[in-house]
Amino acid sequence: MKDRPHQAKCLCESVTLSIAESISELHVCHCSMCRQWGGGPMIVASCGTDVTFEGKQNIERYHSSEWAERGFCKRCGTHLFYHYLESGNYFVPAGLMKLPESVHMASQIFIDEKPHYYEFSNATTNMTGAEVMAKYSDS
Template sequence: MGLYQSSQWAERGFCKQCGSHLFYRLKQNNQYFMPVGLFDSSEGLVFDHQVFIDEKPQYYCFANETKNLTGAEVFAQFASPE
C-alpha cells in the first residue's frame, strides 16, 4: 500500500501494484473514507453522507436521505487552519 499526502489535512491510500484508490483519511480526526466497491458485501453499511454535492450531475440522485455537504462546507469542516 502507498500513501499520498494530498493536502495538509488529508492523505490518500492506494495499491502500489495497480494504483487502485483504497481510502481517503482526514488527519485531524483519523477518519477514513473508503469506496464501497472495496467490500464483498454492502450488508450493514450505512450511506448517510454526500460530499461536494454542488458538483454532482443533476441526474445523479439516491433514494435515501443523506447529509449533504458542498465543497465549501467540506473544506470549512475538515481543513485545518494554515
Template sequence: MIAKGKCLCGSVELEVELASPEAEIAACHCSMCRNWLGGPMLAIDSGILKAVNGESSITRYQSSEWAERGFCNKCGTSLFYYLKPADQYHFPVGLLDGGLQIKFSHQIFIDEKPEYYSFSNETHNMTGAEVFAHFESEQ
C-alpha cells in the same frame, strides 16, 4: 466490529475497526474524488486501520495539505482517504468484505456534483464550504 478487505491483486490486505455494526457511508462528489475514482467516492464514514498486510505495496499520495489517498502500487486499487488533521481514515465501501449493514447517510461537496447522475436516497447534504466549516469547528 472488524471488517476486512483487500486490493484486486491481493498484495494489500486491510483490517478495519468500525465504530458500529451498521456502517454509515457517504458520497463525496468533489472533483478530486471523481478524478481519482471515475465517479463519486462511496466511503465508510470512518474507521481505524487496525492491521495492514503488504504495507510495501501501498503508495500514499498527498492530494492536499490536509489529506492523503492510498492505493495499491501493483494493481491501482483505491484503499483509503486519510484526513490528517482528524487522524481519520475513510475506506471505499466496495473494498471491504460483504456482511456489513450499511446506511447511506450523507453526501458532501454536493455543490460539485455533476448533473449526469443522482442518488435517490434521502441523505444529509453538505456543500464544500459547509464541509470545511464543519472540520474547522472540530479542531
C-alpha cells in the same frame, strides 16, 4: 486481525486493511478531486483511526491536499483509502469490503460539485463544500 469486524482488500490482494470500527453508514463525496481520482463519486465508510495494514510495502501514499493523503496499491492501482491527517481518520471505499445488508448511505458531501449526469435516490444528509470545510476545520 481476525477479531476485527471488517477487512478490505485490493484487487490483486497484495494489501489487506483490517478495520476495528463497526460500519453502519456509507458516505459519498462528489468533490472534483475524488471524481478525478476515481472516475466518479467516492463512496466510503468512515473507519476511524484503528486501521491495520498487511502488505504495507505495496501501498503508495499521495498527499492530495494540505490535510489529507490518498492511498493506493502499487501493484494493481486499487484505491485503498482517503486519510485525514489531522485526526488520523481513514475513509475506505465501500467496494473493497463485504458489508452487511444493514449498511446504508447516510450522507453526501460537496453536493454543490456533483455533476448533472447522475443522481442517488437515497434520502441523505447533504452538505456543500463550504459547509464541510466549516464543520471540519473547527474540529
